[in-house]
Amino acid sequence: MGGQPGRMTARLALVIITLTIACNNAEDKVSSKVIRRDLPEIATPSFNQDSAYIYINAQVDIGPRVPNTPGQDSCAKFLINKLRSFNLEVSTQEGQVTGYDGIKLKFINITASSNPEALNRVLLCAHWDTRPIADGDIVRQNEPIPGANDGASGTGILLEIGRQLGATPPNIGVDIVLFDVEDHGRTNVNNSYCLGSQYWSKAALRKGYYPKFGILLDMVGAKDAQFYMEGYSMKFAPHIVKKVWKTAANLGYSNYFIFKQTPHITDDHLYVNTLANIPCINIIQHDPLTPTKFGSYWHTHNDNMDIIDRATLKAVGQTVLEIIYSEK
Numbered sequence: 001m002g003g004q005p006g007r008m009t010a011r012l013a014l015v016i017i018t019l020t021i022a023c024n025n026a027e028d029k030v031s032s033k034v035i036r037r038d039l040p041e042i043a044t045p046s047f048n049q050d051s052a053y054i055y056i057n058a059q060v061d062i063g064p065r066v067p068n069t070p071g072q073d074s075c076a077k078f079l080i081n082k083l084r085s086f087n088l089e090v091s092t093q094e095g096q097v098t099g100y101d102g103i104k105l106k107f108i109n110i111t112a113s114s115n116p117e118a119l120n121r122v123l124l125c126a127h128w129d130t131r132p133i134a135d136g137d138i139v140r141q142n143e144p145i146p147g148a149n150d151g152a153s154g155t156g157i158l159l160e161i162g163r164q165l166g167a168t169p170p171n172i173g174v175d176i177v178l179f180d181v182e183d184h185g186r187t188n189v190n191n192s193y194c195l196g197s198q199y200w201s202k203a204a205l206r207k208g209y210y211p212k213f214g215i216l217l218d219m220v221g222a223k224d225a226q227f228y229m230e231g232y233s234m235k236f237a238p239h240i241v242k243k244v245w246k247t248a249a250n251l252g253y254s255n256y257f258i259f260k261q262t263p264h265i266t267d268d269h270l271y272v273n274t275l276a277n278i279p280c281i282n283i284i285q286h287d288p289l290t291p292t293k294f295g296s297y298w299h300t301h302n303d304n305m306d307i308i309d310r311a312t313l314k315a316v317g318q319t320v321l322e323i324i325y326s327e328k
Contacts, residue, residue: 047317056156064144086166100192118173123214126154127182136299153221201275214280223309231264237279
């Protein structure tokens with residue numbers, strides 16, 4: 001009996017040590033799982049409005065980017081080469097669509113992807129073609145417009161965002177899609193606009209491409225531009241609209257992003273929503289003081305670099321970057 005307490009104490013100590021080691025190992029395993037689940041915080045880069053301005057000017061310098069013209073080919077090469085220089089994965093979708101006037105139109109949709117293997121993805125898009133006629137002008141109506149705001153501005157902002165994605169990849173995957181043949185349409189002909197995005201959206205549905213949401217940029221570079229909550233955006237993705245507008249307000253851009261809804265606008269996002277089933281919103285200028293509601297320079301030869309403002313580019317670009325880098 002005299003030696004029993006010693007043996008029991010030794011056994012008890014061994015049990016305690018064993019349990020302690022097991023608990024510590026269990027804690028280590030739990031901790032490692034938590035660490036693997038937690039994504040690192042990545043600071044939102046600062047959007048460079050001067051860089052975006054240069055990308056817009058480069059497109060305008062090429063000339064009108066009208067389908068079936070040398071300007072289309074030259075600008076496509078510029079966009080593809082620039083996106084590739086950002087170390088993004090770049091691909092094209094090319095073919096022909098038929099315009100409302102029966103003309104066969106060559107299109108080149110361009111996609112650039114950051115973190116292509118990531119399952120959690122967001123879509124950013126814009127159109128890069130220009131209106132083949134100046135129906136908003138009294139003279140020179142049959143000549144194509146420069147398209148600095150209507151076409152080049154959204155593309156220029158996405159080029160700068162692409163540069164930032166290449167330099168500082170976010171935690172999520174991001175796909176930048178530049179649609180062609182958006183502006184070869186006629187108001188009184190249904191579905192005659194946005195032919196490039198219609199083609200892309202049908203293909204995206206077949207491939208099972210389902211990002212969390214999409215943001216379309218159209219006419220986002222004019223001085224003192226204001227962006228209202230567009231009708232189709234509020235119909236298909238009101239939660240994304242509110243998230244973007246609240247983010248803009250928090251960044252100090254509430255003078256650009258107005259918390260009021262406007263009527264529905266037929267634009268690329270309509271087909272991304274209805275054909276691809278991707279909730280997509282449209283950041284697009286609304287000007288209640290002009291008859292067109294898009295600015296006095298819309299579809300005219302005055303849509304040139306004179307109306308592009310770096311402060312507007314900053315407001316839109318920084319807001320979109322904040323949305324991207326806040327995603328987990």
